[in-house]
Amino acid sequence: MKKYISFLVLMFFSSLASYCQSIATSPYSLFGLGSLYESNFGITSALGAAGIALPSDDFINNKNAASLVDIPANNFFFEVGGTGIQSSFQSNLKTENRNNVQFSHFAFAFPITKKSAFSVAMMPYSSSSFKVSGLKIPIIDGSNEYYYLDVIGTGGLNNLDLSYAYKFGNKLSLAFSASVLFGNTTDERTYSISNSVTSIDKKVSYTGIRPILSSQFKMSPSLTFGLNVKSPVGVNASKTQSVTVINDFGTMNLETDKVSDTDDFYLPLDIGFGVNKSFSKKLNVTFDYEKSFWSATNQSDMYGSFTDQEKFSFGLSYLKAKTSRNYFDRIKFAAGAHYDSGYLMVSNNKIDDKNFSVGVSLPLDHLSSALFISYTYGSKGKITNSLIQENYHKLTLNLNLDGVWFVRRKEE
Template sequence: MTKTKALLYGLFLLTVVRLSAQSNALSDSPYSVFGIGIPNAFSTGKTNALGGAGIALKSDNSLNALNPASLGAMPVKHFFFDIGYTSQYTSLSQGSRNGTQSISSFSNLAMAFPVTKESAVSLILAPYSKVAYNLSGVTTSIEGSTSFYTSDVEANGGVNSLDLNYGYSFWDKLRLGVTGTYYFGKTEQTTYNDILGYSLDIQEESRYTGYRLGAGLQFDLNQNISLGSTLKLPATLETNQKSIISQDYDDDITEETSLDNFDLPLEIGFGLEFKFGENYAFYTDYIRKSWSNTQQADALDYYKDQEEFKAGITFTPHPGGLYYWQNIEYRAGINYDTGYLTIAGKDIDQYSLSLGLGLPVSRSGSKLNLMYSYGQNGTRSNNLVFEKIHSLSINFSLDGIWFVKSKYN
């Protein structure tokens, strides 16, 4: 871990742990200072409104990015396209201080098409993690002196993922899938230091690249009950950093270094789909991420094993009915995430509640998916930062039909 990274962790602890913290502003999420940032919680189609559940959901009328095995259910001659956009408004509090921030960005760009009657391929581009924080007015003592210096820290960026998925159906009940993921991206961090009237600015650009393999399966017990499972193998992101140090009294200094690699943990997930006739469907997922096994050098004992519990339900008044309102899909979900960070003896967990609609835009099955969620992250204990998060997501899920001869000239 570099000296600048160690200083940044120190600034975070001064800001969000000590009761006498000197930070005067809270912006974005200070928890994104750790690792490669806060993971992206949004996916394709309707799963956002189901609390993120959908490991057992088939890709029979829209693209499900949570399990590559779902592609085995994709109908022939169809083409799926999904693009998503999210917006978040967050209020932050720490002791007597409060702040707000808002951010909007695209959440995914995905497409899928069949290869044979039993198999299909999908390509999905999405953010994997986000870094965005702003710590201002932090004072630090100068070693060996009674004097202090002031620092402001700004950072942004993140890591993206590009998934290539393949799913195959066996005997109409069993579906297997494999996925390969390429990770790439960068984060930029600038630290402005005022030391006894002199300016010392440190600009750091960290770049990440890596690959990962995964697999999934789905099995239909009967027409109403399906099971699903996913596996993502551990992976390593190679990390390189370029630093530029600017000072009032000397020329800029440029350095390029290789940092400790960032390790992604083993992930195992299980899911259930249960349908109540034609109108209702229930989904629930459990995911475990073994962060403690990564034993990363810069984790400073903050990483712990993470568990996610997700559940959601859908209701459609009359699928295939003549009236528009009969085909609207109503959705609701809940999500609890134990988190992977422990700071000042406190686990940084999160929960959220979500509501959504699937609005038909054509008879072919295309939908406009809308979702609103309210969540809480962090804790007020030990003077840590507590976040209230309002999220909106819009996904346009297109279901097109290829190579169908027109009946009319």
């Protein structure tokens, strides 16, 4: 049964990987590096994205690498995930629906010694996939004169994450991670004002490495605290650009595939704190708070400014009996809520994101192999003269396969 289900799910994810190009289809991915994508492994997508203080005893917890020391000895975890999103975009004038399905991540993790563990993960970091037509923008704030913008954008950054964790005593574990960021974004922009049309086709390539320090402290078997510190770092950028102007005097090619340096993109200092509490080994409550100091990067987008970002995540899970012979007793149920204040200020409005989620963990064997299924409903932004509201439904499937390595067979 496990092999049959695993094969079907892996085939499904493989078809997504070959079919889809972008994890997000949103007008808000117009800004910065695009929409920042938060990968949620295992059951964390059903917990409102909370997990900084969760252990990695039955899945790879990418929210805090220090949890990797909880992977059972001789066990090897492999996880692959996929996401489907149905979005509705509402403005003062119209409503538009879009669908997108995407392979989202794969990862593997295993203990090295009794006190240390290692993991590798590949996932999106950001996604720029949008089409905006006839966006009316004032030439100067407060002006009655406008220009019109049409944009088509694709691309995004990938994140190759390498993590090493070590356990000190029975309570404290620390981890160091290196997030290797790479990728490119492309957009075709057309600016129209009076009788002049300017077209700019641009491709920007990015590379960078971001260090991350993580820790977990087990106050007791039922209470754990977690901490993440992500270093501020500059992501190196270079661009290739073509510029064409069409007006009453004809067509002028101002630039053709010109390669040049461009402003690097700066990621802020991120600090995250989490607490996880279990009751009677059945009910689990987890909470995360994260803050990103975007204001300190001293950068801005053409259409908005960067502002400090806060995230609040809360999750509940219930498991009747992990080792029961009754299959339904081993199904874990979860629910959560999440609020993200956003890091962009556009027209004096923050682009915030709020959602709630539910999900289950379906065991595939008596180890830790499981299929995690979650549903999330949320909304982003608000309806104003210059902004839209994005309502979305998201279905997430994560498959974790657990194998036992290097165990000597007993001979009778």
